[in-house]
Amino acid sequence: MRLWTLIRKELFERPVPMLTCLVAIVLGVTALVAIRTVTYFSELAVAREMDALGANVLILPKGVTVQDYYAADLHGEKLPEEYVQRVALSKLQGVDNLSPKLCVPTTLNGRPVTLTGILPKSEFQAKVAWGGAGIFSHPIGCGTQAGLPTTPPDPKTLARKRVIETLGPREALVGSDVAQQHAIAQGDSIELLGDRFTVLAILPATGTIDDSRIFAHLHAVQELSGQGEVVNVIEIVGCCKQIAAGLVNGLNQLLPEARIITITQVVQTQQNVNRLMERLSLVFLAVLLAVGGAAMFSTLYGNVSERKKEIGTLMALGATPTLVLGLIVGKALVLGTAGGILGFALGSVSAWWLGPLLANVAVQPLPWLGALALGLAVTVTFLASLIPAWRAARLDPCVCFKEV
Amino acid sequence: MRPSRLILGIVGLWGWLSLATMHAEPPSVSPGQAALDAAARQGQYLFVLVYKQDDAATQAMKSTLDQALAKMPSRASMTSVWANDPAEKGLMDRWGLSRTPMPIVLAVAPNGAITGGFPLKLTEQDIHSAMVSPGTAACLKGIQARKLVLLCVLPPRVGQPPAGVREFQADPANKAMTELVIVRADDSAEAGFLQTLGINQSTTQPVTAMLLPPGSMIGSFTGEVTKAQLAERLKVAQSGCCPGGNCGPNSCCPPGRK
Amino acid sequence: MLRLENVSKVYGRGGQTVVALQPTTLHLAAGEYVAVVGPSGSGKSTLLTVLGGMLAPTTGQVFFGGQSLYDLALAKRAALRGKQVGFVFQTFNLISYLSALENVQMPLFLAGLSPRVQRERALAVLDRVGLADRIHHKPSELSVGQQQRVALARTLANDPALILADEPTGNLDPRTREQVLDLFDQFHAEGRTIITVTHDPQAARRANRILCLEAGTVTEFRDPARVMHVA
Numbered sequence: 040m041r042l043w044t045l046i047r048k049e050l051f052e053r054p055v056p057m058l059t060c061l062v063a064i065v066l067g068v069t070a071l072v073a074i075r076t077v078t079y080f081s082e083l084a085v086a087r088e089m090d091a092l093g094a095n096v097l098i099l100p101k102g103v104t105v106q107d108y109y110a111a112d113l114h115g116e117k118l119p120e121e122y123v124q125r126v127a128l129s130k131l132q133g134v135d136n137l138s139p140k141l142c143v144p145t146t147l148n149g150r151p152v153t154l155t156g157i158l159p160k161s162e163f164q165a166k167v168a169w170g171g172a173g174i175f176s177h178p179i180g181c182g183t184q185a186g187l188p189t190t191p192p193d194p195k196t197l198a199r200k201r202v203i204e205t206l207g208p209r210e211a212l213v214g215s216d217v218a219q220q221h222a223i224a225q226g227d228s229i230e231l232l233g234d235r236f237t238v239l240a241i242l243p244a245t246g247t248i249d250d251s252r253i254f255a256h257l258h259a260v261q262e263l264s265g266q267g268e269v270v271n272v273i274e275i276v277g278c279c280k281q282i283a284a285g286l287v288n289g290l291n292q293l294l295p296e297a298r299i300i301t302i303t304q305v306v307q308t309q310q311n312v313n314r315l316m317e318r319l320s321l322v323f324l325a326v327l328l329a330v331g332g333a334a335m336f337s338t339l340y341g342n343v344s345e346r347k348k349e350i351g352t353l354m355a356l357g358a359t360p361t362l363v364l365g366l367i368v369g370k371a372l373v374l375g376t377a378g379g380i381l382g383f384a385l386g387s388v389s390a391w392w393l394g395p396l397l398a399n400v401a402v403q404p405l406p407w408l409g410a411l412a413l414g415l416a417v418t419v420t421f422l423a424s425l426i427p428a429w430r431a432a433r434l435d436p437c438v439c440f441k442e443v
Numbered sequence: 444m445r446p447s448r449l450i451l452g453i454v455g456l457w458g459w460l461s462l463a464t465m466h467a468e469p470p471s472v473s474p475g476q477a478a479l480d481a482a483a484r485q486g487q488y489l490f491v492l493v494y495k496q497d498d499a500a501t502q503a504m505k506s507t508l509d510q511a512l513a514k515m516p517s518r519a520s521m522t523s524v525w526a527n528d529p530a531e532k533g534l535m536d537r538w539g540l541s542r543t544p545m546p547i548v549l550a551v552a553p554n555g556a557i558t559g560g561f562p563l564k565l566t567e568q569d570i571h572s573a574m575v576s577p578g579t580a581a582c583l584k585g586i587q588a589r590k591l592v593l594l595c596v597l598p599p600r601v602g603q604p605p606a607g608v609r610e611f612q613a614d615p616a617n618k619a620m621t622e623l624v625i626v627r628a629d630d631s632a633e634a635g636f637l638q639t640l641g642i643n644q645s646t647t648q649p650v651t652a653m654l655l656p657p658g659s660m661i662g663s664f665t666g667e668v669t670k671a672q673l674a675e676r677l678k679v680a681q682s683g684c685c686p687g688g689n690c691g692p693n694s695c696c697p698p699g700r701k
Numbered sequence: 702m703l704r705l706e707n708v709s710k711v712y713g714r715g716g717q718t719v720v721a722l723q724p725t726t727l728h729l730a731a732g733e734y735v736a737v738v739g740p741s742g743s744g745k746s747t748l749l750t751v752l753g754g755m756l757a758p759t760t761g762q763v764f765f766g767g768q769s770l771y772d773l774a775l776a777k778r779a780a781l782r783g784k785q786v787g788f789v790f791q792t793f794n795l796i797s798y799l800s801a802l803e804n805v806q807m808p809l810f811l812a813g814l815s816p817r818v819q820r821e822r823a824l825a826v827l828d829r830v831g832l833a834d835r836i837h838h839k840p841s842e843l844s845v846g847q848q849q850r851v852a853l854a855r856t857l858a859n860d861p862a863l864i865l866a867d868e869p870t871g872n873l874d875p876r877t878r879e880q881v882l883d884l885f886d887q888f889h890a891e892g893r894t895i896i897t898v899t900h901d902p903q904a905a906r907r908a909n910r911i912l913c914l915e916a917g918t919v920t921e922f923r924d925p926a927r928v929m930h931v932a
């Protein structure tokens with residue numbers, strides 16, 4: 040016989056009331072863990088985006104809103120391509136990495152695919168150097184890729200840098216998902232919009248919508264799709280947040296007919312959702328504390344009343360008030376631990392399912408959140424057990440002599 | 444006919460054809476190119492107004508040009524190029540103007556470097572700012588040719604660039620991709636340019652600046668510099684944390700500081 | 702063994718004062734077999750709980766083995782009770798969710814013995830009371846007589862010097878009652894002090910000393926053999 044044996048046997052003797060408050064605790068912890076896990080990974084994704092794209096600026100047609108940065112060209116509205124050269128010639132700092140794109144849905148081997156026309160830097164970069172002596176005041180680290188003959192550009196860097204140096208008129212870069220789906224390899228010839236393109240490279244996976252695109256020269260896509268000299272978006276791949284901030288004002292003045300937004304604005308919605316979720320998780324925490332704690336208190340209070348004779352007998356047999364306290368508190372701690380562990384497991388599974396649906400992020404269980412959930416559940420049950428345990432410890436042992 | 448006369452006739456015909464070929468007129472150049480050549484010969488800036496339609500914007504730019512250039516006829520001249528003129532296709536393609544907003548004025552230095560591009564509107568200030576110093580124009584030409592420009596600023600009494608610079612440029616691996624530009628530190632015409640680059644005009648030692656397209660200074664060395672140092676700086680610039688300019692938030696530095 | 706010096710117990714209930722035990726001075730020697738008789742509500746259970754160290758008297762002192770019981774700290778008193786005193790309850794007070802073996806192990810567990818020693822001793826006493834083949838049965842799976850024997854085994858588990866019994870035969874049939882009283886005789890013969898509260902004249906006659914408790918006052922009954930009726 041051990042204290043744990045006594046607690047365990049008593050728990051299984053009267054499982055129903057305990058199950059009720061266990062369920063309350065589990066639900067509270069589940070909701071808390073699920074929300075916090077999704078929020079955590081969503082914030083991580085936003086931070087990563089901000090870090091990778093934090094200095095980026097998008098030039099969009101007026102009235103277009105963007106939820107997903109990587110799908111900024113999928114809205115169907117258009118801008119004149121000449122805006123690209125207006126920006127390149129504008130002497131604004133930080134515009135040497137432009138990436139104009141035109142998105143055209145098409146088919147490949149009978150299956151729908153997104154063909155994205157992209158303008159290589161070589162087509163307009165020279166114009167950046169038409170800025171006179173002012174170009175030499177560009178900050179170091181911004182667009183200093185030389186493109187010298189000794190350094191032939193690697194087309195696969197499009198995936199990481201979002202800008203391509205050169206691209207032939209009938210060359211294509213294929214996203215990793217598309218390549219896998221259609222069994223395309225580098226060097227293959229594919230038919231797009233009725234013309235043949237040579238696959239220059241298969242892009243590495245990025246985990247974004249770009250994995251399901253095929254990239255070709257913007258002018259080829261314009262010509263073959265008959266769309267004219269237009270683009271859906273001009274992405275300015277910035278290098279420096281300080282410069283990006285000034286750039287937005289300059290671009291607004293240069294292109295009053297367009298909409299200029301930064302990555303911050305794009306992720307604003309997601310950040311707002313994250314903030315809301317965080318507040319919601321606090322609500323659930325309060326619910327956990329209130330409902331779970333109240334249920335536990337009520338159940339234990341009743342349990343002590345139910346066990347008066349038993350407790351009196353134990354005292355008659357030599358149980359100290361401390362042991363009696365330990366019986367009640369121990370039971371609460373067992374329930375709290377079980378609730379915390381179960382709640383964490385269920386919450387993590389829920390988050391794994393909800394993450395991609397709600398926030399477009401993949402999630403994993405967070406050990407530190409498990410510790411937090413467990414700590415919270417145990418604390419709630421412990422606090423809820425204090426009064427009933429104190430009451431039990433102060434029971435008059437004479438109750439053991441009272442007849443049933 | 445006697446064989447000797449036949450032979451003579453053939454030789455004569457051959458001679459006449461040769462002479463005719465030697466003195467044949469060269470292929471004709473477009474008016475735009477001709478204006479470029481003429482301005483280059485005269486050491487003048489040429490402002491090229493490229494337009495699609497002779498509309499109000501075009502007229503306004505033309506008027507601005509006329510007024511500004513009238514004050515400095517010896518320094519600069521202008522020409523107009525209609526974008527859809529088949530004769531000017533070569534020029535349009537060379538400058539990649541097919542999707543450029545028009546009208547646009549390009550300022551071309553005597554050495555062929557484009558020192559300014561002004562789409563849609565033009566001011567006199569733009570015109571004056573486009574007429575850069577010879578050193579600037581030389582650097583821009585190299586940059587626009589996608590070369591590494593080694594700008595050597597030489598103080599008085601220093602006759603030639605540091606040995607390391609000459610060695611670097613002479614190296615067959617670097618020769619094609621490098622442009623050496625020499626500027627005198629005490630040349631007042633280059634004062635503004637040197638100030639832009641953060642180079643002290645009163646330096647007593649040669650200063651070597653490395654400029655990469657599309658126009659950033661990746662390093663500068665005061666005094667003697669070795670070929671290895673130049674090569675190393677180039678390597679670092681090209682493979683640094685920010686190739687292509689897609690850096691994190693803390694990667695920008697003010698000019699002249701690494 | 703036990704000495705009460707001017708011990709009384711007064712309860713305050715809803716503004717009223719109830720004297721459960723009048724000031725009493727009483728000596729109970731080691732090895733005595735004492736029966737406490739009296740009508741319901743006379744204070745018998747109060748006396749038993751005071752003697753057992755579970756209820757502090759309003760006045761007076763209780764000495765157990767020469768030391769003042771209620772001057773000990775709560776924990777020490779509980780430990781003393783666990784080691785020296787065995788209780789037998791009218792309704793057995795077995796813990797319903799524990800088996801016979803586990804019930805008997807309880808006092809041993811409370812005394813701080815290791816699980817192995819608990820099991821050994823529990824098995825021994827259960828064997829003594831003839832329940833070696835029922836050790837894993839829960840109280841609900843045992844007859845009334847068997848439950849009482851488990852309760853007795855529990856009482857003996859810690860080898861107490863003093864046994865306090867509250868109506869030990871109250872719920873038993875005559876045959877089982879005899880068995881239980883025989884066991885009590887055995888306990889007494891082993892030198893233990895037994896104080897039993899009872900309504901049963903036969904149980905009272907087994908004792909060698911009878912105390913009458915009426916309206917909280919304890920009086921001595923001189924001839925136990927002549928107890929015919931207990932109110």
